[in-house]
Amino acid sequence: MIILAGIFLAAMILMTCLNIFSRLFWSPVKGTYELMGYFGAMVTALALGYTQLKKAHIAVDVLVGQFSQKTQLILQGFNCLVCMVFFSIAGWQINKLARTLWQTGEVTETLRIIYYPFTYGVALGCCLLALVLLIEFLKLIFASKGAH
Numbered sequence: 001m002i003i004l005a006g007i008f009l010a011a012m013i014l015m016t017c018l019n020i021f022s023r024l025f026w027s028p029v030k031g032t033y034e035l036m037g038y039f040g041a042m043v044t045a046l047a048l049g050y051t052q053l054k055k056a057h058i059a060v061d062v063l064v065g066q067f068s069q070k071t072q073l074i075l076q077g078f079n080c081l082v083c084m085v086f087f088s089i090a091g092w093q094i095n096k097l098a099r100t101l102w103q104t105g106e107v108t109e110t111l112r113i114i115y116y117p118f119t120y121g122v123a124l125g126c127c128l129l130a131l132v133l134l135i136e137f138l139k140l141i142f143a144s145k146g147a148h
Contacts, residue, residue, distance in 0.1 A: 001128060005046035008039045015039075031111035038108075038118045045125025048087075049132045077140045084133035091126035098123055 019032045051057055064072055098119035106115045 001046040001125070002050040005043045005050075008042045008046070012036055012039045012043070031108075031113075034108050034110050034113075038113075041118060042121045042125075045122040048125050049128035052129055052132045052136075073140060073144060077137055080133045080137040080140065084130050084137060087126045087130040087133065091123045091130060094119060094123035094126060 015029070015032055015035060019029045022029050064075055067075070098116045101114075101119055102116040107113060108115065
């Protein structure tokens with residue numbers, strides 16, 4: 001998924017450069033604003049799980065760092081569980097929205113591009129993050145059982 005996110009990011013960069021260049025000599029590229037929004041959503045959603053695996057999300061642990069190791073593990077497990085539930089529900093609801101967009105044939109205003117593939121992509125990103133969080137939660141449980 002991170003490679004696909006990178007492709008969307010590269011497309012955003014190329015589109016921005018093309019739009020800047022075309023503004024100098026002609027008129028801006030039609031639909032750039034529209035595509036940047038959808039591609040940005042794809043970059044973000046598809047990179048969520050990978051970023052969690054690499055522990056690259058922003059974390060402020062000034063307070064938690066003062067707790068005992070056991071308390072930190074409990075809080076980490078609770079955080080994984082709550083976030084997993086949240087992103088599972090988000091993925092499920094976004095998937096429902098994508099299905100509705102598919103059934104209604106909704107398209108973008110300027111370029112008339114169908115919405116639902118982008119919406120399914122965001123739902124997939126949320127579900128993959130929930131899966132990564134589930135795996136981390138299970139690792140925490142089994143690691144704590146092995147320590148006893």
